[in-house]
Amino acid sequence: MNIAILFFGIASIANVSGAEKVFVDMANRFVKEGHIVYSIWNDEPGVVPYYSFLPKVRQVNLGLGKIKAPIKYKFIREVAKGLHLNVTNYVDRYKTEKICQSIQEKIKISDIDVMICYEFNSIMVANKLANGKIPVVAMCHNSVEAQIATLTPLQREEASKVTAYQVLMPSFVDKAKKLLNTDIYYIPNVVNPIPDNAIADLSADKTIYNIIMIGRIDRYQKRSLIAIKSFLEIAAHFPNWELHFYGPITDSKYKKEIDEYIESHDLHHQVIYEGITDNSIGVLHDADIFAFPSAFEGFSLALTEANSMGVPAVGFSSAPAINELIEDNVTGFLAKDERDFTQKLSALMKDKKMRIQMGKSAHQAMNKYSPDEVWGMWLRLLNRLVAENK
Incomplete structure (x- = not known):
């Protein structure tokens, strides 16, 4: 097959985030399977x-940079937004x-x-280029709600x-069907699997035990401060525990709020911001608990990497995807609210045997x-769509 993969909704292909990683991983896997792959983006x-x-991937950076539409179009768009008009953007x-x-100009679409x-x-670009003659598959990289x-x-x-249209969790299928008129x-x-002999050793006696949190610094989805507050509420009872959090700062005001809270509440310097990591597996290998206070996810790579490493997690039962990836009381805990999050975190910190058992279950669940399994699902779908189209 000749496969074109399109990704235009990003600030830069140089970003460190889950969607960009999946974009590259997909292209690499498909060329390994013998297909011709065009990875197309604009930067x-x-x-x-x-x-x-991989060298065989045909990389196509359109090189247009930020495309600036005429001011009159922007004016019409903003008026339509303000008046809630359902008109062409x-x-x-x-x-x-x-x-x-x-x-x-760069690729022969036929x-x-x-x-x-x-x-x-x-989607808008693919639909216009395909003109009903080429199958188009859209991906949803977050929750259906988002x-x-x-x-x-x-x-x-x-x-x-x-x-x-592809979605990331089984429960998302029915939700998407209510909103879209397509398959x-x-x-x-x-x-990616971690060998049994390479997972985190939760049985080890340590001078310092680590709670790890990985995700961009973002007030509305990742909500790092919730986990930080929970930890600092009980930190005095756990002097040999630290919370290390990683991720790019996408909300500087929120990061300032976090810094101010840590400064006034972290009496024993147990919370450390580590910046961006390009070695999440290495970081998670030294983890004992993974804190994940996100409001919603599509399919969190950070959470599933922690699970694969054999590290139990604490998340929220109200959070789409998280409430399916974490099996409550088996691979970690799902908290009802912020107070319950603190209690669940404390329960895991107190009980090494529980951490070990949940960690093993989390590792196996991945x-x-x-x-x-996953690329097989993708290729079966693509092969069927192409065959039906021909």
């Missing part, structure tokens, strides 16, 4: 991807036309067998034109997300 000329493509349409023109879109911007339910009626109409498929993300 400033010469920007190097953070994650490495001329800014999106302008950008779509520019991107389509650039792609057609050679493509199937297109995969990483977000709504790519990515599909937030689309306008016109955007959902556009999204419903794709041949198939919905469940395919999770890949969780087998169903192995690369062979």
